[in-house]
Amino acid sequence: MPFDLHRAYTLNPAVAIRPEPFGALVYHFGNRRLSFLKTRQLVAVVRLLESQASAAGALEAAGVSTRERARYAAALAALADSEVIDAR
């Protein structure tokens, strides 16, 4: 299913997040894929997905600027593609 900014998402239960100075390392124990969250704000967005009604809401709640919105949406789409986050 293609990523939809207006849907609700959550972190996949097989995924662990390790905070790092630049952002975080993300590991999916199921498919053994390692991904990188390249900014701390992206980490905040990912952590907020669970409590927000949509991915767009998580971007808003994390204070992602309008200018950065497209870049962050693309990052979320990539994370959905590698099953780090799932639609709920």
Next chain:
Amino acid sequence: MRAEAVSARPALAGQFKRGLTAPICLTWELTYACNLQCVHCLSASGRRDPRELSTAECMRVVDELERMQVFYANIGGGEPTLRPDFWDLLDYSVAHHVGIKFSTNGVRLDKRAARRLAGTDYVDVQISIDGATADVNDAVRGAGSFAMARRAMEALAEAGFGEFKISIVVTRHNVSQLDMFKRIADAYGARLRVTRLRPSGRGADSWADLHPTAAQQRLLYDWLSARPDVLTGDSFFHLSALGAPLPGLNLCGAGRVVCLIDPVGDVYACPFVLHDEFKAGNVREPGGFTRLWRESEVLLRLREPAAAGACASCGLFDACQGGCMAAKFFTGLPLDGPDPECVLGHGERELARVCLPDRPRAGPGHSKGSRGSGDPVFLGQIAARAAT
């Protein structure tokens, strides 16, 4: 590490150079015992060391790795499956959220073991061969080792393990077999992994005979560039100076994202530098592995910006980063100069000037019999070869 997850991200590579809160690629060698005596063994393995970590000590290391969120460990040796507690450690580790990727020559991987592995999550298996035919393989790894590895591959395939890995160290004698290796892997539904020969351990004595020629390196670069699905463990970044960078971080990860725990608990900056100069300490010390990773002077020094040295004026330095620290160290080259296999040939010229008896030696190692890495006869042979 899946190379594609980090490819072509220079900003991220800059972050990695300053080090992370824990390693990404942690190699943990469980024993120096080995049924084989490969001539290029990085850890000069053979005999078990009486000081090896006990089962309880290994479990404490796993507990630390879990707390540090080291998501998986690359287990090797020696031959790790020769440890009587190997399967218990594997289960303990997986239960504590530290996935296991282990390398084996296949000696204990019979049908029963294969079925057990097929039923365990978070475990990856990597079977090593260094020739696509018995003659080429056994010349490096010992008589019967090719047949043994093939039996283990059959067992895994038959048990429905899924995608295991077949791991090759590229040498002068097997580089012409790359397509054959790929066919073997494809036939089993396995993934091919190809890595670089290092002059470490017993490799210090066999490197001059085994390392690929300049023409073979070019061939290897072209072959790998055309096959991004072949894993390389990021080990050929010195070849990125030949054209477009190969997938991966393209930097030396030693002490930054890479680390090694040896069988007696000593921690080194990377699996290829088992030498006091790169030893951070021992996991048995207060603070354990965590403190060593975060505070040891050896590792902190490796996270400081490195000078390009003799390579500063080379336009390709950004591509190859000066190559592999271990390859330079054990061939006696300065660490801030070219890699011995520099694609422009600068390393080869430097090598001819090295006074061979002064090369750093890793000590006697754990080889069986008299073929230790300190054997002076080998020095003479390499000296003669390097001069030509």
